[in-house]
Amino acid sequence: MDKREQAEQLTRYMANFVDHIGKVLPDDIIAKLDELAEKEDSPLSRVIYSTMKRNQKLAKELNRPSCQDTGVLQFWVKCGASFPLIGELEGLLKEAVVKATFQAPLRHNSVETFDEYNTGKNVGKGTPTVFWDIVPDSNGCEIYTYMAGGGCTLPGKAMVLMPGAGYEGVTRFVMDVMTSYGLNACPPLLVGVGVATSVETAALLSKKALMRPLGSRNENERAALMEKLLEDGINAIGLGPQGMGGKYSVMGVHVENTARHPSTIGVAVNVGCWSHRRGHIIFDKDLNYRITTHSEVTL
Amino acid sequence: MLEIKDGKKILTTPVSAEDLAEIRIGDIVYLNGSMTTCRDVAHRRLVEAGRKLPVDVRDAAIFHAGPIIRPLENDKFEMVSVGPTTSMRMEKFEKEFVEQTGVKVIIGKGGMGPNTEYACKNYKAIHCVFPAGNAVVAATEVEEIVDAQWRDLGMPETLWHCRVREFGPLIVSIDTEGRNLFEENKVIFNERKEKAIEEICKQVSFIK
Numbered sequence: 001m002d003k004r005e006q007a008e009q010l011t012r013y014m015a016n017f018v019d020h021i022g023k024v025l026p027d028d029i030i031a032k033l034d035e036l037a038e039k040e041d042s043p044l045s046r047v048i049y050s051t052m053k054r055n056q057k058l059a060k061e062l063n064r065p066s067c068q069d070t071g072v073l074q075f076w077v078k079c080g081a082s083f084p085l086i087g088e089l090e091g092l093l094k095e096a097v098v099k100a101t102f103q104a105p106l107r108h109n110s111v112e113t114f115d116e117y118n119t120g121k122n123v124g125k126g127t128p129t130v131f132w133d134i135v136p137d138s139n140g141c142e143i144y145t146y147m148a149g150g151g152c153t154l155p156g157k158a159m160v161l162m163p164g165a166g167y168e169g170v171t172r173f174v175m176d177v178m179t180s181y182g183l184n185a186c187p188p189l190l191v192g193v194g195v196a197t198s199v200e201t202a203a204l205l206s207k208k209a210l211m212r213p214l215g216s217r218n219e220n221e222r223a224a225l226m227e228k229l230l231e232d233g234i235n236a237i238g239l240g241p242q243g244m245g246g247k248y249s250v251m252g253v254h255v256e257n258t259a260r261h262p263s264t265i266g267v268a269v270n271v272g273c274w275s276h277r278r279g280h281i282i283f284d285k286d287l288n289y290r291i292t293t294h295s296e297v298t299l
Numbered sequence: 300m301l302e303i304k305d306g307k308k309i310l311t312t313p314v315s316a317e318d319l320a321e322i323r324i325g326d327i328v329y330l331n332g333s334m335t336t337c338r339d340v341a342h343r344r345l346v347e348a349g350r351k352l353p354v355d356v357r358d359a360a361i362f363h364a365g366p367i368i369r370p371l372e373n374d375k376f377e378m379v380s381v382g383p384t385t386s387m388r389m390e391k392f393e394k395e396f397v398e399q400t401g402v403k404v405i406i407g408k409g410g411m412g413p414n415t416e417y418a419c420k421n422y423k424a425i426h427c428v429f430p431a432g433n434a435v436v437a438a439t440e441v442e443e444i445v446d447a448q449w450r451d452l453g454m455p456e457t458l459w460h461c462r463v464r465e466f467g468p469l470i471v472s473i474d475t476e477g478r479n480l481f482e483e484n485k486v487i488f489n490e491r492k493e494k495a496i497e498e499i500c501k502q503v504s505f506i507k
């Protein structure tokens with residue numbers, strides 16, 4: 001394959017992958033929803049969970065996006081410095097989104113700011129979003145794909161605390177979001193928390209936290225403890241499915257962290273909804289691929 | 300009409316005040332009959348511009364939603380995907396809307412406020428939530444799109460007049476007594492949150 005053919009191939013793969021993740025949830029999310037459905041015992045929770053289950057089954061059978069809000073596409077790429085298509089990647093991801101939009105079909109969710117018109121293609125200035133990490137001494141490429149829906153994007157919040165506020169302040173910051181906007185973001189939620197120096201470093205971490213597999217823990221012991229405490233604490237609020245009340249509120253809480261300036265604690269929270277449409281695909285330099293989030297998919 | 304079939308509470312349009320009298324917040328109901336999608340601009344046209352709604356929704360249902368529609372032949376349409384949108388955006392208009400149109404069932408996402416509570420109590424209507432994210436279930440419960448009005452508003456805002464069959468589950472969030480499930484839950488959630496914060500804070504004094 002020459003380079004042009006390779007780029008076309010990768011575009012096709014990514015369009016098909018985006019199309020797929022809008023219709024079928026990742027394996028870990030399906031398992032978690034099943035588990036929570038089992039554990040809830042009120043008739044209201046049970047009816048909601050069984051509706052979700054029926055919806056996912058119908059979406060697959062009828063080959064339709066499972067939620068009408070197919071979001072704005074976001075990609076987090078961990079690209080090897082010598083991946084052959086590194087220069088083409090950003091452009092071809094945009095093309096893949098346009099392709100998927102007509103093929104799936106996806107909703108047109110890209111409105112140019114200030115000029116305020118819908119592009120009608122689901123892409124625009126800076127959308128889809130591509131977050132870059134360059135991996136030295138590698139010729140492969142890992143891509144996380146995420147559909148950021150409106151309802152679950154709305155609770156997103158970041159701020160810089162004074163160190164005096166401590167991790168107690170971080171706790172309150174996260175918990176307050178749960179009962180204000182979190183409630184309407186289609187629980188059970190996946191909660192991503194970033195702890196760093198400033199708003200943008202914390203915010204990016206809080207989004208990356210949503211890409212981690214469910215049930216994984218931060219490797220720092222205290223951060224892992226915080227994940228567990230927040231998870232139990234938010235569950236104790238009892239938002240239940242759709243925020244209508246129940247025994248649980250979240251599918252998980254993931255904390256990502258970096259070092260910070262001694263005078264600040266940057267903190268951010270991002271939430272994923274029950275319809276957490278994320279995908280993870282790994283390519284080698286010849287575009288052989290492996291999908292970690294969804295079993296039994298051929299692109 | 301209200302009937303109970305296999306343990307399911309089913310409302311069939313036309314719905315009367317008596318049908319709704321015993322229904323309470325937290326109940327689950329299903330809808331048969333007439334339901335029209337109706338959101339921001341349609342509310343604004345009726346309430347602010349004083350225009351008459353071109354679909355009769357008296358004793359029937361409206362759905363705060365913007366669907367994906369596939370046009371068929373002979374001016375017919377198919378519902379591909381439909382899900383509720385945030386009802387709170389219509390809160391500002393809902394009192395006048397219910398008063399003027401005589402709608403009995405309002406379906407959407409999330410809670411609504413005092414205007415809608417007033418309307419539900421005084422004009423005998425209910426607000427229900429269709430669990431969001433279940434767009435394929437909702438679309439397949441639409442039997443037919445019988446009419447499309449105000450098409451100049453574009454696909455999401457057009458009044459899509461549908462005939463639905465056991466459309467739901469619909470969770471009653473405001474009843475005809477004006478009780479509001481979301482508001483009552485909020486108080487409980489906030490109490491529990493404060494307790495949870497207190498517990499967590501005992502264990503996270505990492506800055507010494």
Ligand code: SF4
Nearest residue numbers: 067149151186273432
């Ligand atoms: S929050 Fe998620 S499930 Fe709910 S409507 Fe938005 S995208 Fe769909």
